[in-house]
Amino acid sequence: MRLTTEDLDGLVTWTLIRAAHVAERRLTRLFAEHDLSPVQFGILAHLATGQTHTSAQLAREVLTRPQSTASVIDGLVKRGLVARAGAREKGRPNPVELTSTGLELLTTVWPAVLSANQPDALDLPPDDTAELNRILHTLVRTAQTRSSKR
Secondary structure, eight states, rough: OOHHHHHHTOOOOHHHHHHHHHHHHHHHHHHHHHTOOOOHHHHHHHHHHHBBOOOOHHHHHHHHOOHHHHHHHHHOOOOSSSEEOOOOOSSHHHHHHHEEHHHHHHHHHHHHHHHHHHHHHTOOOOHHHHHHHHHHHHHHHOOOOHTTOO
């Protein structure tokens, strides 16, 4: 079998993976300046919406496994960035809350994240940036819907 560049360029999912790696590297560098990972940022950002989230709900929001999300949350608790709302018991909801320290860190990081998402930072025209964001949200919603049905 011999592939052409056009064969590879025609694979939407492969192009998406490559583009995701570019975006992840950019944001990972930005987050590293604040001792955060992309998943930690996602958890803090979702908690900043003011909605109550359990570890399982946060896992669905950031598209990670609940087991790995629980250990990330444990690390954020140790750093004082989030707090668990009650005693951690198997089978019982245990909401996670953003602390003032976590909000302060997110407030510090947020302007750089906004800047990294501007069309000129992405080397895209504004209309393409908006369209890309719309399409990516569709993919994420579909993945979240599928994971919640399992």
